[in-house]
Amino acid sequence: GEDVEQSLFLSVREGDSSVINCTYTDSSSTYLYWYKQEPGAGLQLLTYIFSNMDMKQDQRLTVLLNKKDKHLSLRIADTQTGDSAIYFCAESMGDDYKLSFGAGTTVTVRA
């Protein structure tokens, strides 16, 4: 959706950290999400952050939220070949759980 923007491609060396950035527009979003899509598959929720949090860590994943700038990032530590996928940023819209998605960032992990 046009309300969520993210870069389209990221190439990272195996073992390095990946950082995917996203900007959103709806300041009333309750939750912000990162979904992962592997080739030929549907999207699966990777992680989410509640809007009153600044940071959330889940194993190799770190989500940072800057509400003032409406900026969300996902950091993947020690990136592996299995992390190659498309990553979508999404925000909840208003009071309904309709999600608005970004265009997706294709992450390619090279040896």
Place this chain on the structure above:
Amino acid sequence: NAGVTQTPKFQVLKTGQSMTLQCAQDMNHNSMYWYRQDPGMGLRLIYYSASEGTTDKGEVPNGYNVSRLNKREFSLRLESAAPSQTSVYFCASSIRSKAGGSNTGELFFGEGSRLTVL
């Protein structure tokens, strides 16, 4: 647990033909959604159903109709297919339609239906 099941997985249509994409979920979810995915544009919401018996337009509803047949099933119909409707279609479901409580609003997606309109 099957989750969200979509059929068919692949379909080729000629311009003007009609077809229905079927979706069923076995998680007792209240809300169901149809999205389309196009390169460089992410997922765009076509229609959604907040609860059984209700449907609402999303961002790109033109050329589509939906039916929430019961709590489990939500179908998407193309009455007269156009090449612009060539896309990958995803059905999704969520346990509830309104924010609040402990629910995070996670959407559960099917594997997608790839439609080509010639």
